[in-house]
Amino acid sequence: MQQYDEKEMVEHLMNEKTRRRAFEQMVxxxxxxxxxxxxxxxxxxxxxxxxxQNTFIKAWKSLDTFKGEAKxxxxxxxxxxNESITLLNKRRNELSLDADDEDDDGREAAYLQLExxxxxxxxxxxxxxxEAVCRLPDKQRAVFKMxxxxxxxxxxxSEVTGTTTGALKASYHLAVEKITKFLKAYEQ
Amino acid sequence: xxxxxxxxxxxxxxxxxxxxxxxxxxLTERIMQNxxxxxxxxRFFLHPMHWAAAAACVALVWSAYIYVHKTSAIETDTVAxxxxxxxxxxxxxxxxxxxxxxxxxxxxxY
Numbered sequence: 440m441q442q443y444d445e446k447e448m449v450e451h452l453m454n455e456k457t458r459r460r461a462f463e464q465m466v467x468x469x470x471x472x473x474x475x476x477x478x479x480x481x482x483x484x485x486x487x488x489x490x491x492q493n494t495f496i497k498a499w500k501s502l503d504t505f506k507g508e509a510k511x512x513x514x515x516x517x518x519x520x521n522e523s524i525t526l527l528n529k530r531r532n533e534l535s536l537d538a539d540d541e542d543d544d545g546r547e548a549a550y551l552q553l554e555x556x557x558x559x560x561x562x563x564x565x566x567x568x569x570e571a572v573c574r575l576p577d578k579q580r581a582v583f584k585m586x587x588x589x590x591x592x593x594x595x596x597s598e599v600t601g602t603t604t605g606a607l608k609a610s611y612h613l614a615v616e617k618i619t620k621f622l623k624a625y626e627q
Numbered sequence: 628x629x630x631x632x633x634x635x636x637x638x639x640x641x642x643x644x645x646x647x648x649x650x651x652x653x654l655t656e657r658i659m660q661n662x663x664x665x666x667x668x669x670r671f672f673l674h675p676m677h678w679a680a681a682a683a684c685v686a687l688v689w690s691a692y693i694y695v696h697k698t699s700a701i702e703t704d705t706v707a708x709x710x711x712x713x714x715x716x717x718x719x720x721x722x723x724x725x726x727x728x729x730x731x732x733x734x735x736x737y
Binding site: 459462463466467470471474475478479484491492495496499500558559560561562564565566567568569587588590615618619622625626 | 631632633634636639640641642643644645646647651654655657658659661662663664
């Protein structure tokens with residue numbers, strides 16, 4: 440397997456002649472991790488696949504705007520995060536139109552989609568956890584997933600989301616509280 | 628009542644999601660198929676003959692510009708001098724006529 444060198448990769452991406460080849464290497468290097476990051480946020484495989492494609496197309500089109508101030512991975516995760524939130528908003532709007540209960544914001548309906556997803560292989564506890572997570576606001580859900588599933592540090596999440604680490608810690612703990620409360624309610 | 632559910636939020640989470648078979652094997656290829664071809668840099672090339680023709684055109688336009696401006700400047704000067712001479716002559720002719728000839732002068736000139 441070819442060794443990944445960020446500096447060399449950026450140089451090749453900035454060079455018109457080597458750009459496409461370097462971009463392919465970048466896709467090969469980051470696509471799997473990016474996919475899981477997106478999948479954990481948007482939940483459904485088909486949605487994750489669409490968002491991943493859009494992420495790389497956007498990255499390709501805006502390569503000239505990449506200044507090299509942030510790491511390539513952070514830049515890609517940021518695009519992926521924004522695309523994921525955009526898709527969640529779109530889905531929620533679509534589902535809210537169908538839902539009778541406006542307070543629900545379509546989040547429960549998002550969970551119902553997961554129930555029919557053939558690419559979910561969790562046990563009963565994980566299914567309940569997902570149900571609880573689907574009830575969180577989109578950005579809180581994304582922060583929870585990045586911390587819990589992707590094991591990202593608060594500093595990394597901060598660079599991706601543009602939120603301070605203090606606010607992220609508060610958001611994560613609030614998410615854990617809400618999930619715990621939901622699970623306790625289920626136990627009774 | 629359901630059984631107690633324990634989730635350790637500090638422990639590494641087990642990924643409950645799966646992907647279709649061979650999904651990651653073809654992922655890079657599929658993504659690259661959707662990535663548009665890069666914009667090729669626009670190359671601007673001019674043959675020496677074209678440079679010479681362009682220079683000749685510029686010289687021609689410049690010469691025409693200079694010629695037109697010089698000519699108009701000379702014409703403007705000529706008109707100005709003629710006007711001055713005419714004005715001086717008119718003043719003079721008006722000044723030399725006597726009081727008795729004023730009516731005749733006005734009849735003839737206006």
